[in-house]
Amino acid sequence: MTIFSTFGLFIALSLLIALLLAVITIMPWLRATRTSGTSVDNQLLDINVAVFRERLAELKTDKDSGTIDDAHYQNQKLELERQLLDAQREVTPMVAPGIKSRLIIMVWVPVLAGLAYFLVGDRTPVFDLWTAEDKVAQVADDLLTGKIDQPPAWAIEDGTQLISAMQTNVYRHADDPDRWMRLSELFLSLEATDSAIEALSRAYRLSPDNEEIATTYAQISFFANKGQLDASSRRVLQDVLAKNPQHEGAQMLMAMGEARGSNFAEAQGWIKRLRESIAAKPGDHSKALASLDELSANVIAQEQQAAQGIEVTVSIDASLLPLVKANDVLFVAIRDVKGGPPFAAKRLPISIIKQGKASIRLSDLDAMMPERTLQSARSDKTQLAVVARVSHSGTASAESGDLSGNPVVISAEQTQVNIEINQQIP
Helix, strand or coil: CCCHHHHHHHHHHHHHHHHHHHHHHHHHHHHCCCCCCCCECCHHHHHHHHHHHHHHHHHHHHHHCCCCCHHHHHHHHHHHHHHHHHHHHCCCECCCCCHHHHHHHHHHHHHHHHHHHHHHCCCHHHHHHHHHHHHHHHHHHHHHCCCCCCCCHHHHCCHHHHHHHHHHHHHHCCCCHHHHHHHHHHHHHCCCHHHHHHHHHHHHHHCCCCHHHHHHHHHHHHHHCCCCCCHHHHHHHHHHHHHCCCCHHHHHHHHHHHHHCCCHHHHHHHHHHHHHHHHCCCCCCHHHHHHHHHHHHHHHHHHHHHHCCEEEEEEECHHHHHHCCCCCEEEEEEEECCCCCCCEEEEEEHHHCECCEEEEEECHHHCCECCECHHHHHHCCCCEEEEEEEECCCCCCCCCCCEECCCEEECCCCCEEEEEECEECC
16 A cells, blocks of 8 residues: 555545635626626625615604704705715726636636645654554554564654554544554553553553453552652552452552562561462462562661651641642652762652651662662761752752752751751752
């Protein structure tokens, strides 16, 4: 199939519409009488007659009411009749245009419309999409509906065409969760994680009872968020476990997420539930149980590390709370007062702030680099300071409009500190 099947149809329909507009434009000329020299535009004459009758009626009313006498009435009536006769003499015949003028209009309307379409903007992406549709549209549909697992070699000669065709196909069938699911797999293969998560979120909204879609959505969100459970992925996992309490994949994600969020007791609880579920199954599950024991030991080690950290209580000045937006991000870090990369840092959603305050623990678990830890800084007697900032853009570097507080210097033995965000960066 060539580009002509789509492009040619577009050109044919465009020409048809343009010619129709051209005919509509010259329709008044076509209605003109075919006898030359006798065509008269009576529109102005009709208006003059209507005005004459209205003025005559007004004069008659004035005469009957006694406002004017009979002589004045006769003079005014005579003047109106004279003006009407003068207007009739000035009516000019309408000259009907010739066939050449009509053809010029019928040709130039389509030509100018076509030039406007091509010159107003770059139409290359549109033509490329049509090319992709004509070449690999059926292959894209077969992939998205599961009829084939791999595209033929000729269809991936230009990967961009296949991707465009698949995206177009999904949007044409926007109510099909399976197509969104398979589109997310395509994005994951291309390492386009954000696009994959968006496709999975749409699939989940269309089919929230589908466990495969739900757990895949939560899993991809979990790893994209660096092992943290955000509000969305947590809610999805809770819904899965409410319907199927023994879902092992959801239990594992909850255990890992709670551990990453420093909720160690909850993490151990999920590990215990998962261990009991696996142990109750028939067969040899020694490897899986050993992996859970290793995970439990890691959670214990993390808990011990966290216990050696610093509890940071972040508060936001009440006057600045109206400036906080739902998509803002809270950055909390401990760094050398002389500068340099932080020894520990956390990037958290602003939703962690409750009633203008939040409690956050920073430890070696939050080190940016393995060799640059909070414990090593304390061992070296490094002067440390705690900093906090609310970012509107979510970037690590401070920007104009962000909310921040003055750094708080802490001692080597200090395990708790309060910091207030009380100013806006100009």
